[in-house]
Amino acid sequence: MRLLADLHTHTIASGHAYSTVTELADAAVAKGLELIAVIDHGPSVPGAPHPWHFWNMKVVPSVYNGLRILKGVEANPSPHSENGIDLPDMLLELLDFVSVGFHPLIGFYEPVICRNTDAILRVLENPYVDMIVHPGNGDFPIRIDEFVASAAANNVIIEINNHSFDPNGSRSGSSDRELEIAAAALAVGAPIAIGSDAHYHLHVGRFEAAIEASRSIGLTQGRVVNRSARAVLEHLEARRPRPRLDFGGEVFTLDFRRKGSEGGDS
Ligand SMILES: [Zn+2]
Ligand SMILES: [Zn+2]
Numbered sequence: 001m002r003l004l005a006d007l008h009t010h011t012i013a014s015g016h017a018y019s020t021v022t023e024l025a026d027a028a029v030a031k032g033l034e035l036i037a038v039i040d041h042g043p044s045v046p047g048a049p050h051p052w053h054f055w056n057m058k059v060v061p062s063v064y065n066g067l068r069i070l071k072g073v074e075a076n077p078s079p080h081s082e083n084g085i086d087l088p089d090m091l092l093e094l095l096d097f098v099s100v101g102f103h104p105l106i107g108f109y110e111p112v113i114c115r116n117t118d119a120i121l122r123v124l125e126n127p128y129v130d131m132i133v134h135p136g137n138g139d140f141p142i143r144i145d146e147f148v149a150s151a152a153a154n155n156v157i158i159e160i161n162n163h164s165f166d167p168n169g170s171r172s173g174s175s176d177r178e179l180e181i182a183a184a185a186l187a188v189g190a191p192i193a194i195g196s197d198a199h200y201h202l203h204v205g206r207f208e209a210a211i212e213a214s215r216s217i218g219l220t221q222g223r224v225v226n227r228s229a230r231a232v233l234e235h236l237e238a239r240r241p242r243p244r245l246d247f248g249g250e251v252f253t254l255d256f257r258r259k260g261s262e263g264g265d266s
Pocket of ligand 1: 074133134
């Protein structure tokens with residue numbers, strides 16, 4: 001399986017990641033990727049940026065050395081906010097890509113399956129939400145059948161997070177549950193993506209552990225939304241308008257040579 005888009009990358013803005021947008025993009029270009037989504041953590045994660053960070057992402061180029069950059073967020077369920085998410089709908093609407101997932105220290109201190117499930121079902125109903133990340137997180141169990149049925153009905157992507165299959169990762173105990181959810185998603189026809197969850201630029205496009213694990217559930221490339229930039233963009237644009245998708249324009253670095261441009265296109 002070869003996947004040309006990475007929908008889950010972090011920059012220094014997340015507070016516990018160590019590369020810039022430019023470093024992520026350069027690494028993605030070097031790996032031959034066609035698209036990345038930059039999704040720094042939503043404001044309720046300690047060290048994450050202020051909501052203004054997400055509003056101003058329009059300054060980042062939408063195309064960099066031929067690489068498509070989606071400007072997004074990895075937001076959090078938020079029990080006390082108006083929309084059940086830690087960023088308001090008026091900001092989510094402006095982003096190219098909205099993902100949501102449970103994280104430590106965001107206000108869900110007890111692993112209560114009913115409360116987690118209710119919170120994530122509410123998130124799935126939000127029309128601006130495109131993907132639920134690392135749903136197998138053992139600290140935040142959810143009822144799988146209701147979760148995948150709602151994801152399928154709302155056409156929301158369920159992520160298989162490569163980091164969840166890393167024996168040294170912070171969610172190393174999540175792999176069985178993440179696979180169980182992916183298998184259920186596959187069975188009900190919910191969209192699926194594999195994300196690297198890179199917190200350092202050399203980890204962009206790393207999907208190997210998740211791809212290897214997904215063999216056991218019969219996941220094929222054709223069922224993975226992030227197989228190509230085209231598949232991602234077609235999926236997203238079919239769901240709702242993306243008002244800022246082309247904001248920020250096209251940027252080439254000085255040593256960039258466009259193929260076939262020697263003929264002098266003006
Ligand atoms: Zn996360
Ligand atoms: Zn992440």
